[in-house]
Amino acid sequence: MFESTRRLAVFGSHATAPLDGIVSWLVQELGAVAISASSRIVTFLDTFDWRCHDNDLALSCEAVAGSCSLALTLTASATGTTVQTLETPRAPRFARELPESPLRQQLTPILDVRALLPVLQVRYDTRQMAVRDHEAKTVLRIVAEEAWAAPPTHPGEEARVGVTLSLLALRGYPKAARKAAKAIQEKLGAVETADGFLAAAFGAIGRAPGGYSAKLDVALAPEMRADQALNAIFSKLLDTMEQNEAGTIADTDPEFLHDFRVAVRRSRSIFSQIKGVLPSAIAAKFSEELRWLGEVTGPTRDLDVYLITMEDYIQRLPAQVRSYLAPLIAFLREKQQAAHQNLATALKSERYARFVQQWRAYLNTPVPQHVETPFGATAVAEIARNRIWRTFRRAVKEGIAISAQSPACQLHELRITCKKLRYLLEFFQSLFPKDDMKALVTTLKALQDNLGSFQDLEVQRAKLVQLAEEMLALRGTPVRTFFAMGQLFASFEQRQQADREEFQSKFEAFIRAEQSELYRRNFGGAAVTAAEP
């Protein structure tokens, strides 16, 4: 059996030496014999936002010789060691499509609802070699592998990554492995690699894994002119919209649309919350376009959320009951597809193209020397402080007024105010102490999650009744489906009740003394009441 494996990468001065050259060198210098040659193609998969990569994992997929199934391998990027393997009939798009297995268990929380996409294709030319003693006993196995990387969209555009020599030391024959490793390192200029392969492969095709983030992280300086600062934030948001456009149109997974919509909403929020910075004609024109985008993307998102909630909910049901809800899910999917059709049409429209082009052109134009708007030249920090402080105080006021008997709409109001506050904190985070901002966002987020869940359930309950009516009108839905929907309705109510009970504690955490003090210290007492809506 193999005792250990050492991987030596032949890069550097010999990087251009072809595989055959290296094989001949091994034959001449080490007396190795070539046993077999083979070639295989491996596709690396990851989500659009690089969730495997961000978790130091690499997921690869290759055909299993002599069968039509695929072998999936999950590797720890840092060490190159295999973590999980699985054979599947076809390449999975979502974690939920994988057969029940440890691999699926590990990937599910990481991928969540995101789709796996091919991110890299590697062709390996492999030569199996052996070093034998005078009795013709094998004392060392060497696998020489030349890798060629290509973008999965253009598999023909291969770029050479290099050759990796794996020395498989056989138990009881450590000397042979040591001797070979020494010669290969000294004479062939190979370097020991634990991993690094994936980075090299991406490098060969001019890509780098990672790098997508919808997080708002625009670096601003306190004295920066407000118009300049807003343009920088708008630009980042437009980037995010553009990055998610294709995935949204293709409906690759629901996160594309989600990120797209968040960017739209954040942009709208700037216009509605910070007035008098950009020229009013510009604000009017583009906020109308953004409103339109919010409107055309809304129905699909609602249905996406509904489907995700349902998936989550039915996972916990017995198989029997699950089958009762199948007609509802099918109905929802149909509606989602129809809604998405409209959305795709909108994003492929002239209007959308014109919006992106004009908005980008505006944002790329340097701000005018002479400012004509009331607060365009105000220091951004001042505006930030003022807006955050006022919004915080409003949230406090609204929250305090909420009692156990308050109607849902009152919670909804607070939710909107909190969302505004959250956006403001995120837009301007770079202007304030990092730790403070982190602490504020954490408690605010906990409150928002509570309010969000409550409100979503409120909407979903109403929607469920509406869906039932539609399905009833269409006929053909079995009665037990309606019963199951009734149970679903009850569970929504139950969870809503739980949210309601939790609200007080979340809100108290939000307004407790240290938190309020952080708000006061960082944003309180702003002199100018600039840029009021």
Add this chain to the structure above:
Amino acid sequence: MKIVAIYNVKGGVGKTTAAVNLAYLAARDGLRTLIWDLDPQAAATFYFRIKPKIKGGVKRLVHEGKEAGDHVRATDFEHLDMLPADLSYRKMELTLSSEKKPDRLIARIVKPLATEYDALFIDCPPSISLVTESVFARADALLVPVVPTTLSLRTLAQLDEVMAALSTRKPLVLPFFSMVDNRKALHKQIAGQRRHGAHDFLASAIPCASSVERMGVERNPLCVFARTSAAAKAFQQLWSELRARLGC
């Protein structure tokens, strides 16, 4: 770890041939397999082209049992390792007679290997000694190749006597016919019958074949260089039967 000792007090009956091929087949099935060549003649070691030597000889193996793994060598086959023979094994008996609990010797030596391997095949020398008794005390099964002759059948009766005298736990005794020459009437007659005395023979029998003798030239298991030969198929059958009996 299941332990199978291939044993017969009689020499030249096909013990080593069986040990080498069965260990190979077990490994090919994916079991992490070890073969221990306990015979100082080192025939099994020779078949795998491994040097018949262990560092420090039997003394070190007996007195520092923890290190058995240090002497293990990989064969050329996946999942198959070997604990090679050493000339000093012939003195094992002597070393053993001064031990406090000689019947525990083999158990003690293989203990640290138990988690590393699923199956251990021990190729025993043709003798009755403290060493083989200690093998009996630890083995799960004793696989006994018997050439279908009257005289050979008698060795089985001898084995029964030895076993009866043992105070330790006893292995499953599994005799099978080896080197069966169907041109010989007596072979045919004896091997045609499964029950002999108190023993039920395994259903698989290994025919006499010239391909088997070529193992010494090829220095590989028969199932590698003549995998479609009748004898190789017989070993395959024998392994399946053995595996079922062992429940592994």
